Amino acid sequence: MADGATPANSAQGSGETRREFLYLTAGAMTVVGAAGALWPMIDSMNPSADVLALSSTEVDLSPIEEGQSVTITWRGKPVFIRRRTGAEINTAEETPLADLPDPQPDADRVEKPEWLILVGVCTHLGCVPLGQKTGESRGEFGGWFCPCHGSHYDTSGRIRKGPAPKNLEVPPYVFLTDSSIKIG
Structure with missing residues (x-):
């Protein structure tokens, strides 16, 4: 001390x-x-493994003929895949943006003009529009028609008439090859 x-x-x-x-x-x-x-x-x-497995899906486009549409399921929602004809592409590209409630050029909605990929859920109240099957009404603009409240979509999935506020959604997708895509 x-x-x-x-x-x-x-x-x-x-x-x-x-x-x-x-x-x-x-x-x-x-x-x-x-x-x-x-x-x-x-x-x-x-997210669980089964949810992660559903987060993306690959689709073979080779069996889809020109003018034909198919519906697949991605994340529990219908996805419309349409192989558009030359006339459908021209109509979509030539539509004046001033005529659209939700203006968006066709080129912004597709990676390759012949392939249109959309989430098939009406942006008004979430119905599934008609126009995928042969013989179903495609509305006044040749795309899709939601009979619940009368929304009409064109050949680019853009709202043209009716109460829907927005265009049909384009999901994230990439072309893996010329004949296959990966959605999600």
């Missing part, structure tokens, strides 16, 4: 150091315990 400290002061100093160490250790253990308890709940919010 050459530095002038008394035994009581020395014990008090080490007591405070010990108390601080215990507080710090208890706090660290609380954080580790809370993280360990919360991690399973946080991890459970990740």
Whole structure:
């Protein structure tokens, strides 16, 4: 005790150091315990394997003839794939944007003009428009017709008449080859 400290002061100093160490250790253990308890709940919010498997789908386009439409399911929604004819492409490209409630050029809605890929859900109330099957009404503009409230879509899936506020949605897709796409 050459530095002038008394035994009581020395014990008090080490007591405070010990108390601080215990507080710090208890706090660290609380954080580790809370993280360990919360991690399973946080991890459970990740999509399951079956949902991840549905997040994208590949489609072979080779069996689809010119002028034909097919419907596939992606993320529980119908997706319309239409191999457009030259006349449908010309009509879609020549439509004046001023005539459209939701103006969008045809070139912005397709990667290759002959292939139109759309989520087949009416943007008004979520109905599935008619026009995919042979003999179904395609509306006044040759695309799709939603009979629930009278929305008419053109050959580019753009709203032309009726209460729908927006064009049919174009899902994210890429061409893997000239005859296959990956949606999602």
